Amino acid sequence: MSASTTYTATSKLHGQEPLDQEIEHIIRESKNITIKSGTESALYGPDPEGLKILPEPSRERLEASGVDLSKGYPERPDKSKVPVYLDEAFAIRNEDYPYIERGKNADPEKNALLGAAKEVNDLTKHIGTEIVGLQLADLNDKQKDELALLVAERVVVFFREQKLSVPKQLELGAYWGQVEKHIQTTQVPGFPGTTVIWVDYRRKNGLNMTYKNTNLGNWDASKHGSSGNQVWHADLVHEHQPAGITHLHLDAIPNEGGDTLWASGYAAYDKLSEEMKRFLDGKKVVVFSAHSYLDRNDPFGGPKRIERVHPLVRTHPATGWKSLFVNRAMTRKIIGLSPVESDVILNYLFDVYEKNADIQVRFKWGPQKPGYGTWYQSHFFG
Template identity: 35%
Template sequence: MAPVAIDQPLTQTIAIQIKKNGTQYKDGNPGPARFDREAEINGTADAPGARYKHYLPTWNPEQKYPPLVPFEHVDHGIHADKSLSVFLNDEVEREDLTPSIGSVFNGVQLSSLTDEGKNQLALLAAQRKVLLFKNQDFTDLPIEDALKFGGYFGRLHIHPTSGSPEGYPEVHIVHRSTNDATSNILLKDRLNTITWHSDVTYEAQPPGTTFLYIFDKPTTGGDTVFTNMVEAYNRLSPAFQARLHGLEAVHSGIEQAEASRAGGGVVRREPITHQHPIVRTHPVTGEKALFVNPQFTRYIVGLKREESEAILNLLYNHIAIGVDFQARVKWSEKAVVVWDNRVTTHSAILDWVSGQRRHLARITPQAERPYETPFEG
C-alpha cells in the first residue's frame, strides 16, 4: 500500500468549505452558525429535543483567557496499588476488546471511587490505553461534581474554540445535531471521515487521563476508534526507532482557531504552537509511544520539507492501517470512556444516518509536558 499523503487538518477542510459558502454555512460549520438551539431544545417534527439540555453547547464571545502557564503535574497512577483491586475482582465484570488495547467494565461506579480507586484508574488507563465503563451516573451528576472528579487527575483544560455548557467552559462538548451534515462536507474532498488525533497536542502540557460521557447517540454507528501508540512505536524496527529519538515536531492550534473564526465561533485564547518529541515516555509505565497526529502535527524541526513529510507520511500511514493495535469502542447508554491521551490517538466515526443526534461531553485534565528518555535499543 502506498503511503497516505499528509492529511489536511479536519478544521482546515471545514474552514475552506465555509469560506466558499459564507459564514452562515449551516452543515459543516464547527461553531454556532450551524447550531439551531431552538430545535435542539424543543425538537422538530422529525426528531425530539436533546435529553440533556443543560449540556448543550454555547459559544460565549466574552470568554477570553490569558495564555496558559506551566504547572507541575504528578500522575496519580504512580501512587496506585499495582494489584488494581478496585477493578480486578470477582464483583466487577471485565472484557478486553483486544490483547493490547481496550477493556470494558461493568459493576464499578466511577463517581464513587475513593482517591485510591482514582489512582488505580489512572494506572489502568495507562496500561490498557482505553477503558469503557458501562451504567455510569456521570450524565446525572451536577456538572460541578463531574468537574471535581476530573480535576483530581490534573488541571482542567478549557478548550480555546469548542462549545461548552453555559457557565462551564471546562467542559468540551462533542455535538452533532439532527441536521448536521459534516460527513457530507468531508466526503466532498476525502474518501472517509476518519480524523486521527490526540487531543489539543498543541498545548505545552497536553492532556493525560481523559473522560468522555454520552447523552444522545445514533441508533447504530458513531463509534470511536483508538490506536495504541505504544504498540505503534514497538512495531518499528530498532534502527528506525533510534532515528526518531531526538526529533521534535511542531504541533499547531492555529488552523483550529481560524476555522472557528470563519464559522463565527469563539477563540478563548490566542492560538499557539509547541514543539514536542516524536517519541514520548509515559511517566508511570515508562513505555515509549509515538506522539504525532495528522490533525495537529505540522512538521519535524530541523528537517527539510520532503524529509519531514516522508517520515510523517510513514508514521501516519502506520497509525491509520494498524488495525491489529486498534480498538473500536461502541457507545451504550450511560457509558463513560476513559483513555490516556499521551499514548493513544482516536477518531470519531461519522457513519450514522443523518437525522440522529450524537451528543457527548469531555473532561480533559492536562498532564506533564511531553519528554523522552534515551533510546534503549
C-alpha cells in the first residue's frame, strides 16, 4: 500500500518557508530553469555573445544613439523581476491610467502632416498608407496629432529610411501614451520600453522557428500554440488597457523575405451582415496572454495563462468606427455561448480576417533600407 501527500500553497517543505515561496526561490536560483517564453537563455543582463552576430546597420544606429554596447547586446530580462505566479503577472498595469487620445482633436484634413510630405500613397482601399519625404524625428506636435488620426483611420502607416535615434523613438511613444516596458523580452541596454525583435538571435539561443501555415482549417492556437510568424495575432490583448499605438523601427533588413502583413478590424467588421453585427455588438470575449505562469494555489497544476475579458467589438475613440477585437492566437471563447457555439463563431470571425485579401496589406521593407512603421494594435492583426 502506497501513501501520497498533497501540499497546499501554505504548506512548508523542510519547515523553512511556504511552498509557493520555496518553488519561486528554486526557479529564480536555478540556472537550468527559465521563466521566460521560448528557449532563450536563463541568464540576464547585456549579452556579449549577441554582439558577435549584430548586423552592422544595427550597430551603427545604436552607437549613434548613445547606446552602451560595451557589455553586450541585447539586454536580457532580469530573472529576478519576471513574474513566476499568475497573480503577480495579472497585477502588471492592472489599473486605469489616463492618456490623451491625440488623434481625437486633430485636423481631419491633416494638412500639417500630409502637406509636408513629398508623396502620400494609400496601399489598399481599406488599410495601409506610405508617407514619403518626412522624418519622424522632425515632426511637431500638430503633425504628431494628425499622424495619430491617420494611423487610427488607415490602421498602419509606413515611413522608409528614417534617421531615428533610440531616445527619439521613446520620446515619440511617450507623446502618444504610456510606453509599455515588457519585463519578459530583450531590450535595448539602458532604454527600457524598446523591445528587441531579432529572429537570428532567438535562433542562436535555441528557439525553433518554423514557417508551416497553421492558419488553414480551424486551427486552435489556444490549444496547440503558435509563434508570431505562424498565426495572425495582436500583442498584449490580455492587458487591462491593450496597446493603442505600436511603432516598429527596422535596423537591418534581409535581402529577401521579412514582409509583414496586417488586416483591418474595421473592414472585417464591415464585411459582416447587419444581423451578425447586431448579434456580436455587446458580446464579450475571453483573451489570454502569450506567456504562461504558475498558479500560486496550485503550483503543480502546470503553466497557466493570464485571462481577461474584453468587448468583442470595440469602437475607436478618435474615429468612432467599430472593429472586431478577436484573433486566432489569443482568443479563447465568447462569453455566454456554449463551447461549440463559441468555436463555430470565432473560427468564422478568424477566417474573415485571414481569408479576405482585400482587407489586408503586405509590406516589403527592404532590402537594406531601414524602415519605420506605426500602427494601431487594437484594430488590426498581423
